[in-house]
Amino acid sequence: MEAKGVIHLEIKATGLHRYFGSPSAMYDSYTSQELGIARQSLLNYWQKTEEPYENAICIIRKGELERKKKPIIKKGE
Structure with missing residues (x-):
């Protein structure tokens, strides 16, 4: 993936x-x-930790979206 x-x-x-x-x-x-x-400031925060950022207004999380790999189709096949 x-x-x-x-x-x-x-x-x-x-x-x-x-x-x-x-x-x-x-x-x-x-x-x-x-x-x-x-x-x-958010980027600086994430240089120090991978934890979500939270304040009185919001929570900002950093993660990964997993995607299915697309098959490579070669010309002539």
Whole structure:
């Protein structure tokens, strides 16, 4: 199986769960003020630990999305 990084955002006030392919993609949809943490601060946090980031506003988890490998089809077969 192939794995792709995924960012799981949970907004505490609403219970909303969103999934993003990168922190940058998440910050395209939400501001630092809406999340309660700046993008670079989140990246710095994850350099120190793999634990989820949590504050009064949200929980941000980093994980992997497992995908089935696609078979390689060669021309002429």
